[in-house]
Amino acid sequence: xxxxxxxxxxxxxxxxxxxxxxxxxxxxxxxxxxxxxxxxxxxxxxxxxxxxxxxxxxxxxxxxxxxxxxxxxxxxxxxxxxxxxxxxxxxxxxxxxxxxxxxxxxxxxxxxxxxxxxxxxxxxxxxxxxxxxxxxxxxxxxxxxxxxxxxxxxxxxxxxxxxxxxxxxxxxxxxxxxxxxxxxxxxxxxxxxxxxxxxxxxxxxxxxxxxxxxxxxxxxxxxxxxxxxxxxxxxxxxxxxxxxxxxxxxxxxxxxxxxxxxxxxxxxxxxxxxxxxxxxxxxxxxxxxxxxxxxxxxxxxxxxxxxxxxxxxxxxxxxxxxxxxxxxxxxxxxxxxxxxxxxxxxxxxxxxxxxxxxxxxxxxxxxxxxxxxxxxxxxxxxxxxxxxxxxxxxxxxxxxxxxxxxxxxxxxxxxxxxxxxxxxxxxxxxxxxxxxxxxxxxxxxxxxxxxxxxxxxxxxxxxxxx
RNA sequence: UCCCCAGUAGCUCAGUUGGUUAGAGCGGUGGACUGUUAAUCCAUGUGUCGUUGGUUCGAAUCCAACCUGGGGAGCCA
Numbered sequence: 001x002x003x004x005x006x007x008x009x010x011x012x013x014x015x016x017x018x019x020x021x022x023x024x025x026x027x028x029x030x031x032x033x034x035x036x037x038x039x040x041x042x043x044x045x046x047x048x049x050x051x052x053x054x055x056x057x058x059x060x061x062x063x064x065x066x067x068x069x070x071x072x073x074x075x076x077x078x079x080x081x082x083x084x085x086x087x088x089x090x091x092x093x094x095x096x097x098x099x100x101x102x103x104x105x106x107x108x109x110x111x112x113x114x115x116x117x118x119x120x121x122x123x124x125x126x127x128x129x130x131x132x133x134x135x136x137x138x139x140x141x142x143x144x145x146x147x148x149x150x151x152x153x154x155x156x157x158x159x160x161x162x163x164x165x166x167x168x169x170x171x172x173x174x175x176x177x178x179x180x181x182x183x184x185x186x187x188x189x190x191x192x193x194x195x196x197x198x199x200x201x202x203x204x205x206x207x208x209x210x211x212x213x214x215x216x217x218x219x220x221x222x223x224x225x226x227x228x229x230x231x232x233x234x235x236x237x238x239x240x241x242x243x244x245x246x247x248x249x250x251x252x253x254x255x256x257x258x259x260x261x262x263x264x265x266x267x268x269x270x271x272x273x274x275x276x277x278x279x280x281x282x283x284x285x286x287x288x289x290x291x292x293x294x295x296x297x298x299x300x301x302x303x304x305x306x307x308x309x310x311x312x313x314x315x316x317x318x319x320x321x322x323x324x325x326x327x328x329x330x331x332x333x334x335x336x337x338x339x340x341x342x343x344x345x346x347x348x349x350x351x352x353x354x355x356x357x358x359x360x361x362x363x364x365x366x367x368x369x370x371x372x373x374x375x376x377x378x379x380x381x382x383x384x385x386x387x388x389x390x391x392x393x394x395x396x397x398x399x400x401x402x403x404x405x406x407x408x409x410x411x412x413x414x415x416x417x418x419x420x421x422x423x424x425x426x427x428x429x430x431x432x433x434x435x436x437x438x439x440x441x442x443x444x445x446x447x448x449x450x451x452x453x454x455x456x457x458x459x460x461x462x463x464x465x466x
Numbered sequence: 467u468c469c470c471c472a473g474u475a476g477c478u479c480a481g482u483u484g485g486u487u488a489g490a491g492c493g494g495u496g497g498a499c500u501g502u503u504a505a506u507c508c509a510u511g512u513g514u515c516g517u518u519g520g521u522u523c524g525a526a527u528c529c530a531a532c533c534u535g536g537g538g539a540g541c542c543a
Contacts, residue, residue, distance in 0.1 A: 030502045038502050051503070069494080085501050107494040107512090108476050113504060114492055116477065119535060174542065211543090236541055237467055249543060328539090339539075381543095392543060437543030450536090451543095461467095462534085 007045035009090055014080045021077040022050055022092060023100075025130060028113050029068050037065055039097075041076060044129070047136055047283035051083065052076045052092040065097050069106040070113050071130065074099050118453050125457050125466045133291070136284035137454050140277055141442045147276035148229065148250055148438075151269050157225040157252060162212030164231060167204050168416060175235035176207035177245075208233035212251050213433065214367075214420055217396060220253035220431050221423050227252040229438075237461050241450040242387055244439060246459040253433035259369075259378040259395045262432040263355050266382055266391050267308040269436075270353065274300040277445055293447030300445065302352065309350045313337075313359045313376065316345055323349070336363045339388060346383040353384045366406045367420075369395035369432075380434070384444045393434020400424035 004013075004020040014020055024043030031037045035056040040049040054065050054076075068074065078094040085091075103109045110124045111131060121128040128134040149159065165179050181201040182188065188196040197205045212228040219226045228251040235245065252269075254262060278285060278300055289296040311319075320331040320341055325348075329338045337345075337356075346354050361370060361377040368377035382391035397403045403424060407414050414421075442454040452458035457466045 028504070030500095030505065032500055032502055033498085034501070036501070040503070049503095053501075083501090085503070087503055105476090105494090109494090110476075112477065112493045114477065115504085120477070122535090232543080234542075238541060239467085240539085240541095241537085243542070247543070387543095389543065435543055440543060 005045035006041065006043045006048070006050040009050055009080055009092065010046060010048055010088065012090065014090075016080055016082060016090070019077065019079050019095070020092075021075050022052070023075040024050075024073070026068050026070055026072045026074060028070060029066075031066060037061075039065075039068060039074075039076065039094075041074065042130075042135070044135055044139075047132070047139075047287055048088070050090075050092060051085075051088055052078060052094045052097075054094040054097055058094070058097060060097065060099075064099055067102075068099070069103050069109070071103040071106075071109050071111055072099060073101040118448075118450060122452060122458070129456070132287065133448075134453070136281075136287050137442065137446050137448060138456070139284050140281050140446055141454060143277050143280050144273050144442060144445065145229070145438070147273040148269070150276075151272045152225075152227050152252065155225070157227050158219075158223050160212075160216050160219045160223070160226045160228055161230060162209065162215040162228045164209055164233075165202075165206055166209045166215075167202055167206050168214070169205060169207060174210050176210055177233050177235045179206040179208060210234055211249070211435065213253065213435065216251060216253045216433070217431065218419065218423055220255045220433070221427070221429060224255045225252075226254075239461060241452075242440060242443070244451055244455060244458055244460055245464075247451075247455065248438035250436040250438055251433060253431060255429050255431045257395075257432045258430060259357060259380060259432055262393050262395070262434050263308075263310060263357060263380050266380075266393065266434055266436075267355065270308075270382070270441075271304050273441070274445065275304045278304070288447050296447045299352070306352075309352070309354045311345070311354055311356055313356055316341075316356055319349060320344065334360050334362065342383045342388050343385075346388075347385040351385070353382055353390075356381050356383060364394070366410050366412060367394070367396050367403070369397045369430075370402055370406075378432070382434075384440070386447075386449075387440050387444050389437075390440040390444060391434050391436045393432065395430065395432040398424060398428045398430050400428065 002020050004022055006022060006024060008014055009022060022041060022043065024041045027040040027042050027049045029037060029039050037054045039052045039054055041052060042049040054061065058065060075098040076092055076094050077096040078092040080090055081093050083089060083091040111127050116131065121131060121134065129138060169176060182199065188199045190196045209232060211232060212230065216226055216228050230248065231246055232249040233246055252265060278297065285297050314333065317331055317333050323344065325344055327340050329340065331341060357380045358371060358376045359379045360375060364377050364379050368379045370377055378395035380393050381389050384390045397406065400421060403421065407417060439451045439454050443451050446454060448454050452460060
């Protein structure tokens with residue numbers, strides 16, 4: 001008895017006339033009084049389900065096969081044949097059907113074979129991977145993750161796992177989740193009435209990381225080309241379609257690189273992974289084009305085929321001021337760009353992703369490298385239509401005196417940055433890196449509008465079920 | 467966190483100048499028909515009208531608070 005996946009059968013990997021067993025879940029069943037039933041079975045291996053033709057002669061035809069409903073788990077043994085019907089190249093001529101698990105009450109099975117809203121599916125996060133759309137999203141997500149690792153590996157980057165728990169509250173990227181084993185009903189206090197974290201698990205305050213960047217810089221300052229790919233946590237009360245409390249981030253960090261180097265790296269990476277998805281998941285992408293976003297395939301192909309548009313912040317301000325568009329927030333040099341401005345640039349002015357560079361230093365983080373003009377820092381954002389910022393990066397300030405000055409100006413606790421300053425004291429080098437929001441990338445590629453639908457189990461404010 | 471909108475059958479939604487027994491499609495079930503394919507046709511059941519309180523002779527409908535979801539904004543990836 002040999003087993004095969006639906007993808008192998010439909011992909012022509014199994015020779016016609018050979019007998020195999022396919023295991024999975026029933027999507028639909030149709031009975032024909034000609035004495036056969038058609039069962040569509042899916043197993044997650046590809047977008048399409050496999051059609052099995054089940055003859056009425058099977059011993060369990062009446063009491064089992066004809067009672068199968070959407071969601072039942074089964075194994076079908078049969079012979080691979082070329083399909084007599086339209087809609088599929090191959091099908092399975094069944095000789096045996098084994099039922100693993102019935103659907104307790106078909107009337108209330110949440111994943112009926114009809115169109116469900118994304119909001120509804122989210123309430124059944126444990127069952128939604130059985131749907132077309134979540135299955136397709138997860139295959140594309142996997143392909144993107146694999147392509148990212150492959151991209152960096154082929155270029156000599158090392159994957160560095162930066163810590164998820166941190167005792168540094170100075171990462172500066174947002175509100176942090178506390179990690180503690182203290183008894184919340186009986187919190188130990190110091191003499192001056194504060195919480196005595198010396199009695200906590202790590203002997204001091206601890207949090208979940210908001211970014212691996214500061215840590216990974218130390219590995220870039222020795223292994224030269226590194227990247228992180230792991231979970232990140234932000235305790236911000238963000239209720240939008242593009243924020244999660246727990247999300248995955250890809251953060252390359254490159255020694256001896258400047259802003260243009262990593263802007264180029266970001267563009268190369270996006271083109272590489274888009275090409276991989278188009279090549280490896282045409283079935284899922286065709287579905288997104290059909291049901292989610294009509295130009296899903298063309299727009300990725302267009303990005304793969306063309307140069308990325310680079311633009312200086314200063315030039316972007318000028319474009320926004322002279323475009324004739326009415327903005328809610330006025331545009332002038334020195335302000336941070338609002339969503340409406342980013343949207344205009346990516347969606348209307350460029351019509352695709354755009355790389356914005358060299359922002360005013362006063363609206364950016366302390367670690368970004370100061371430019372010669374004294375006004376801007378070597379920072380960049382990659383803005384994508386429909387999503388906004390999917391990548392944020394910069395050259396890092398490698399000159400200790402300038403970094404210290406910046407820490408003082410921004411009134412940050414210098415003593416907390418000892419390890420970070422050490423990297424500038426011992427063999428400092430120019431270096432740069434960026435952070436890619438992985439779920440934002442998946443959302444952009446699939447066209448799915450809400451980021452909560454491109455991660456298996458979304459975590460967001462007031463929402464961490466499953 | 468702020469602004470706006472929504473919550474009615476398993477799902478998608480209609481229904482509110484306050485008034486008797488709250489509707490449709492899909493799904494489920496039964497049947498007809500068919501190498502079918504989100505099949506088609508006939509029949510059939512289904513409701514704490516988000517929660518709590520208020521106004522009223524009477525509330526799915528009006529009011530308030532809360533909960534949940536959506537869109538937008540801010541924070542950011």
